[in-house]
Amino acid sequence: MGSAHSREAITHEREEVDFLISTSNGSGRAHETLKHDDAFAVIDTHGDIGAFGDRGDGFFFSDTRYLSRLELLVARNAPLLLGSTLDATDLQLCADLTNPDVYADGALQLRKDAIHIYRTSYVRDGAIRQRLHLTNHSNDDLELTVSLVFDCDFSDIFEVRGMRREKRGTVARHIQSSQSVIYAYKGLDDVIRRTAVHLEPEPISLTETAALYCLHLPPKHSAKIYFTAAAEAGHAHPSCSYVKGLRDAHRTLRRAEHETTEVSVSNPELDAVLKRAASDLRLLTTNTEDGPYPYAGTPWYSTTFGRDALITALQVMWLDPAMARGVLRRLARFQAQSHDADADAQPGKILHEMRGGEMAALREIPFGRYYGSVDSTPLFVLVAGAYLQTTGDSDFLVEIWPAVLRALDWIDGPGDPDGDGFVEYARETKSGLSNQGWKDSHDAIFHRDGSLAQGPIAIVEVQAYVYAAKVAAARMAYELGELARAENLLRQAETLRVKFERDFWCEDIGCYALALDGEKKRVDVRSSNSAHLLFTGIAEPQRAARIAQQVLSAHFFSGWGIRTIATSETRYNPMSYHNGSVWPHDNAMIAAGFSHYGLNDLIQPIFDGLLDAAQEMDQRRLPELFCGFRRRAGRAPILYPVACAPQAWASGSMLHILGSLLGLSIDAKSRTITLKSPRLPASIGAISIRRLRAGGGSADFILRRKYETVIADVTDSRGGAKVIMA
Structure with missing residues (x-):
């Protein structure tokens, strides 16, 4: 009986193995996710995509990878990571980088920590956008080469997860202008998927997979480079400025926050x-x-x-x-x-x-x-x-x-x-x-x-x-x-x-x-x-x-x-x-x-x-x-x-458990918010809830512990909303 059950388990494993997720990665760098609507990016903490063979990275739209590589080189070397964080709103990945010691013909050409690179990334409207802010903190005039290496493979999300396909479509690469490259993939489903890469300012050299800049940086001076990769299906506008896109994202976020209930605890x-x-x-x-x-x-x-x-x-x-x-x-x-x-x-x-x-x-x-x-x-x-x-x-x-x-x-x-x-x-x-x-x-x-x-x-x-x-x-x-x-x-x-x-x-x-x-x-x-x-x-x-x-x-x-x-x-x-x-x-x-x-x-x-x-x-x-x-x-x-x-x-x-602790229920007909035997553990302290809706009304209130009970202080009520303790 035991061997039969083993064979059964093996059969199940073979049937579903194609849907398992591979854990293989190349660089060992940590990763973060940026997302907006149907587009998202898996990006490492340096701000790179696919560096050192990280196969799960990419910029994706509608289950297809529209950017499979994006790598920054400063003086032909990968920069060093000082620190990286996803901002509190989940909108931007912010990475602080610097240059390593750079040698040429055995001589030190660029001392470590001379350049600070503030690299920020976000996803919006079917595009991933990056800004590089490079500052010379040395006391020397520098002629600095900066390269961005990029590519698109248009892999299906299940390919990225590890499934193998016998056949794939074909990718075409075309330099559209001195600042842009177009990638087009004709799939076996006869759908053409495109990625538009745009750079600003104009690089001194642009190929189908790389852009080269030579920056003159006097001491304490800075320069900026902008990179955009847009999925055609996302209706993005590659020429849209980084700042405008980010401003629109923050405006949308503030509007969304105002439309939902706000919870804060002490x-x-x-x-x-x-x-x-x-x-x-x-x-x-x-x-x-x-x-x-x-x-x-x-x-x-x-x-x-x-x-x-x-x-x-x-x-x-x-x-x-x-x-x-x-x-x-x-x-x-x-x-x-x-x-x-x-x-x-x-x-x-x-x-x-x-x-x-x-x-x-x-x-x-x-x-x-x-x-x-x-x-x-x-x-x-x-x-x-x-x-x-x-x-x-x-x-x-x-x-x-x-x-x-x-x-x-x-x-x-x-x-x-x-x-x-x-x-x-x-x-x-x-x-x-x-x-x-x-x-x-x-x-x-x-x-x-x-x-x-x-x-x-x-x-x-x-x-x-x-x-x-x-x-x-x-x-x-x-x-x-x-x-x-x-x-x-x-x-x-x-x-x-x-x-x-x-x-x-x-x-x-x-x-x-x-x-x-x-x-x-x-x-x-x-x-x-x-x-x-x-x-x-x-x-x-x-x-x-x-x-x-x-x-x-x-x-x-x-x-x-x-x-x-x-x-x-x-x-x-x-x-x-x-x-x-x-x-x-x-x-x-x-x-x-x-x-x-x-x-x-x-x-x-x-x-x-x-x-x-x-x-x-x-x-x-x-x-x-x-x-x-x-x-x-x-x-x-x-x-x-x-x-x-x-x-x-x-x-x-x-958030769900918090509502359960409070014994919270809402009845829209009577516009009543009921708190049944609420509990406020010490791990919560006091809690403030604003704009909690009940049908056509809403209420603001603060809950505090008083001895062994919980008391509610209703600070505002609109549209006939009531808060009751039961």
Whole structure:
């Protein structure tokens, strides 16, 4: 039996190996990500791209790399890094560089630290722009050569991730003028993609892949060089000045900040973590034709994902409900209309992932429009209901109600093919994902003995999502006057709740089964999924309390956060993707569940653990996940090598947990903001919340601790908004 299971695991690994992410890099330099809408750049801390063979670097647009190399040489040498930082707004990467000692014919020609280079970069309107500000700090007149080396390979994002292709299109390079070069790629999909490179001022020499400057710099004098690479599809204007583009970016940022709720806390460490999270969410949010949409994460998931965006929208619903509207509208537009086995699509199903590159167009990968997630559809309905409750936007409900009804039809139809009342998944295409819940790695769903569960699989949290979706749909139906439908949906939800308690609860392990396999056998593994589902309200209160205590035990809680499975389980591995790691968004959903059951006191360990972890991370940014090793004194969390950072639902996690700690709920109809048994740990101090909306009103208030209670001081109220403590 053991060898059979091994062969099965190997088969799964071979089927999905092409979608794994390579960790190989060349230079060992640290990297940062810059993004605006559909364009992003992975750039090293020197400001270079692809230097020393860093294969994952690049400037990307719509899943294609439009710039694969950009390297600065000063006096024919790579400059030395003095320091580099991503500014607090995520708009610019700022690098301070200097020259090394430069020798010619054995003689010192340029002494180290003579030149300071301030190199700044940002992405805007489908282009990456750089400014070089070079200052001579020596006492000598200098004739300084400066070179910029650049190139484009137009690799698909999946090629960059490590997939190999037998054939590719062709790249043509053309010097358009003394200051510009055009690159054109004719893909196998017959689409021509172009990059326009522009330099200012005019270099003394320009080839298809390099520009050379010879700068005369008297002592204490400076010179500037500007570089732009624009993706043609981005409608960028290469001649747009660096300063104007940056000014426009800051103006847009200030407008966005004013339109969302502002949160500040007296603890400066926490305030910095929350500000970074908010900045990262703005960075990842793309202005689509449907409205603002949070792309899942950079670099590999900077595109439309269903599950990720829905959970992110739910996390920050209290802060920015406009994000949920954009997510719902976009996913409604791309909702599956017909059956397509190659895309794991059935009518009414909500999108999992959408890609725009050459390989997706040619179906070399299945993700052009791919529907292989079992939870996106009930989450869509759930988020629609939460949006209505928060905003009272009945006009938008009317707009998306047909999509909600189609989603419900999928839940009761193709989503439940055997009619047993549980939504389950089994992929229809071998190139698709074998597991289609949020833990979608091939080995994430396994029995107690370690054997992989065989489908169709009914995953535990999905049934809870369906329960919450039907309750939410009932509220929406009442709003629209469809009373009979509303009553029927509530009956369906109660029937599911009773059946769920009977079929999923495992008394011997003290929690719900991770899943039911294809033979309806319980997958009796202790997992975070059981606590993740609590926010839906499907669990009996006594069982919810038992699960809460279990996931805060040493088997689950690492000191930094709750692991995805208990250390006692056969496949536990703290370095794995889904079998023992810590995911911030998972912890945030669990905390929301604690709040739902009035277990607010149990949220603080999660909040404090993740806060401590964030302060140990680069940029105080929580990544997609990190390893589940036990916390040890004096040691930081162990990073997972290829975790995305930033990632949307990781960025939203601390904001989500904060709302849970406060017991915050919003009712748009009564314009009431309710704080139910709020908690303010010492790690928060006082908290100020401005422009928190409730329907057509909004309020500003400050929360402080007074002895063992929390008091609220409402400083302003508009449109009849009320803040109440319960």
